[in-house]
Amino acid sequence: MISFFKKFEEEGILGINRRIGEYILPYNPREYYPLVDDKWKTAELARQFHVPMPYHYGLVNTFGGIRNTRELIKGRPGFVVKPANGGMGNGILVITGESEYDNGSIIFHKADEKKITEKELYHHVSGILSGLYSLDGNSDSCILQERLECHTFFREISFRGIPDIRVIVFLGYPVMAMLRLPTKESGGRANLHQGALGVGIDLRTGTLTHSVCNDKIIHLHPDTKRKLSGRVIPCWEIILQMASRCFDMSGLGYLGVDIVLDELRGPLLLEMNARPGLGIQIANRMGLLDRLRLVERIHDPADGPKDRVHRMLQEL
Incomplete structure (x- = not known):
């Protein structure tokens, strides 16, 4: 040894x-x-x-603010959702685009080609705020960021x-x-x-x-x-x-x-x-x-x- x-x-x-x-x-x-x-x-x-x-589109730091997520990402060709205090890539969600159906529902396309609903996106943001991905386990903020090319x-x-x-x-x-x-x-x-x-x-x-x-x-x-x-x-x-x-x-x-x-x-x-x-x-x-x-x-x-x-x- x-x-x-x-x-x-x-x-x-x-x-x-x-x-x-x-x-x-x-x-x-x-x-x-x-x-x-x-x-x-x-x-x-x-x-x-x-x-x-990378440009930051906005910050969600309260559970009540989750409802503003849609407005912050509106018109963006893609975006990144990430915890402000995360580490090792945990909690990062890369969205490459979205589709809107006749009933008005939105589906987001992930970088791995999987899809999530608007409700699932908001649930992910909620998980970030609760500290699910933070380095110290404490409550966190969610950054909405530019998706790079x-x-x-x-x-x-x-x-x-x-x-x-x-x-x-x-x-x-x-x-x-x-x-x-x-x-x-x-x-x-x-x-x-x-x-x-x-x-x-x-x-x-x-x-x-x-x-x-x-x-x-x-x-x-x-x-x-x-x-x-x-x-x-x-x-x-x-x-x-x-x-x-x-x-x-x-x-x-x-x-x-x-x-x-x-x-x-x-x-x-x-x-x-x-x-x-x-x-x-x-x-x-x-x-x-x-x-x-x-x-x-x-x-x-x-x-x-x-x-x-x-x-x-x-x-x-």
Whole structure:
């Protein structure tokens, strides 16, 4: 057992206890957590720092306000229903369109091609308000958000949903990144614990490298049957600079930044995470520790986002 942990240490693998004790607790002040845990507050903060995000159509924060849902989404070609304080993709509902029948009833079409009634939609909103999907189990608010258009780059390698890019940022320096691709198993969601793919990204070039699904190494997307490695993500330096800016915006020294690529609007901040998971190491087949220690050596408080990105890429 001792040799097993020694091997992890030699490979620079960051474990859960070290992540918490050496990075999350010292570098993430507790008072800043609400800025990233509450997605509505994140959006307000992003506006102040001119960081683009998906448009928010409205917020439902009382059970009486559920009746206003229809008005908030009226005329939208599609929308996303999500808990303001949710995590790991739980409670997110993606609606791609709707149909109205002769009797006036409305049917909503989900991203997984299933259908729900208007009553079922309102029931889902009610579940969000009751705290069914919140991180702490307390009552929550429901965000009605713009449904994004999948960027052309991802259309042949993703199953239905919108992929996202997770970047680990330490003291404002991007240290590791991976692409999360939806699958049939994940229901079109880009969440690894639901069966999405994690694809490592060469931080210097934005090139896709290794792929994992359910902690198993794969080479082709299980649904599209397309090879993933070797493709270069568009707007890569812009994505890294946006991730770096989230350090200044949130005040958190160690965080995960999730960015999506919209066909029309380009890179958009989806959310930030004060407790990012460690699966990114599996996707990249390397540990985080060496890069975190590199940042500790090169860190300059005077650097801005662009400088931090350039300095990090030069050191790799």
